[in-house]
Amino acid sequence: MSIDNQKTVILIGAKGNMGQAALSGLRKHKVITASRSGEGCDYKVDITSEESLRKLYEDVGHFDAVVNTVGYCEYAEFTEMTEEQWNNTIQSKMIGQINIVRVGQEYIADNGSFSLITGILNIKPIPYAIADATTSGAIDTFVKCVAFEMPRGIRINSINPTVLEEAWDVYGEMMPGFHPVPGFLVGKAFERSVDGFITGQVLVVDAY
């Protein structure tokens, strides 16, 4: 076996808790970071814009993997949620992530991989999270189905974690009966997606 398995990985949303969790699983790789603001990152990217994604991929040049940890969601009771709140969530968490793959498959290296982010609330629903859950369900389904038609050996998986220990102080109160997982374990899931041979998989990271 070759031990020179270093890849060039674009990590979108690098500065957030989930981005840091993903980063912990990408230590052996060359990681190029990007985020919406670009602060503290190598590049600035807005995943809701095809043009912005295209610029990122062209500026980076060669890359073997894209790991995304961002997807903006709005939270409200279903009966109160407006069309605008639905649209904002669908544009970012769903269409934004589809854009990452749709545009990215033109640029990524042969046998590259995409790792998207969903979240446990489509499996374990809670109040206020219907738009998050619905778009997570969409992306988990997208990954399972699109894997069969990715060209040039390109793989795709989604990571579907529960809340991180690092974010439990913010979200814990809204999630009775949930138990957080440490970020490093979510990092392991991203590592398994990037460094393994699996495709079309939803990697659930939950405490029980």
Next chain:
Amino acid sequence: MSIDNQKTVILIGAKGNMGQAALSGLRKHKVITASRSGEGCDYKVDITSEESLRKLYEDVGHFDAVVNTVGYCEYAEFTEMTEEQWNNTIQSKMIGQINIVRVGQEYIADNGSFSLITGILNIKPIPYAIADATTSGAIDTFVKCVAFEMPRGIRINSINPTVLEEAWDVYGEMMPGFHPVPGFLVGKAFERSVDGFITGQVLVVDAY
């Protein structure tokens, strides 16, 4: 048991094959029909427009159930599918159906029900159908999660059928190894959704 269990049901997409299949399961009810063109139906409605849905519900007045059989999808290879094709599919099959429920829950009678339509391709993927599959996955997830927060005893289910026998001559060639089901069986699923007590369920109607 009371035998007077007739309900007033709004059937959207009544003239299509799927609408006729649904209709076969709604024979004991008072069915009010609607479609985009309005031709041969009681009402005209565009499910992508909140205003149009609101007008339908206000014009009908009292109703106990909404059965939807429409959701426009575009078909292409993933690598060829444009942002516009994705958006058209998401607007109709996903946001349109969410609109039906989001606006309809304000008007529907206590203990009413919504029955949405998805389709087998999120469970059994085929080429060209990634947008159909992704939005079906979104709606199946939506139904499973939103059921817990529907007010006033309102129920919601999705019907996820394979191709109808009545449509097999059009779609059969694209679906090797699939086997169609007769429309009346899909009608049974709509009947079970409308007349049962189940909620948050995906009713798969497939040959195997």
